[in-house]
Amino acid sequence: AQTVTQSQPEMSVQEAETVTLSCTYDTSESDYYLFWYKQPPSRQMILVIRQEAYKQQNATENRFSVNFQKAAKSFSLKISDSQLGDAAMYFCAFETSGSRLTFGEGTQLTVNP
């Protein structure tokens, strides 16, 4: 069974600075997808970034980038130039079969002005 672990229940960052959220996972699969989702107070899950395991290159979406270390089964999210609107719960997720996602416990990110 796949497991996803986020070891940081809470993180905080100053506006305009950079923060990195950690995620590790465990799987015996070789082909899979990893995601970071953001859940603001409105509770709607929003896709932040996606990484395909067979791709060596780390995914980047504007201020969001990942550090994907397949051998170490690590998938961290870096948020650059943090903005107040980035404050949310961030979930790391793993997908193999169908549309079934296994989520981590979440990291609550606070952005301080």
Next chain:
Amino acid sequence: KAGVTQTPRYLIKTRGQQVTLSCSPISGHRSVSWYQQTPGQGLQFLFEYFSETQRNKGNFPGRFSGRQFSNSRSEMNVSTLELGDSALYLCASSLWAGASSGANVLTFGAGSRLTVL
């Protein structure tokens, strides 16, 4: 383009009752998945439907059931409600079932918050 619509947004039930939640996917999306989110258990996969067939099921008791209609709209039902069923129920849709590739990314609705008293 309308997003994933879940109704009702909030509801309160008492133990022993049953509840039905509805999910209308993005137009053109044929796969619908359901997740339960609680403070204690986090986000857990309930089931996935594609072309009116359940393709995948999580580890939940038989009190939790679902179905999908020909227009891809989906409903989930929880019978004989327990206090522990209080949760945010999230629905997500995608173009087709199967591992994400290209445009096949899950889009979530805003959820239905169920409180069981």
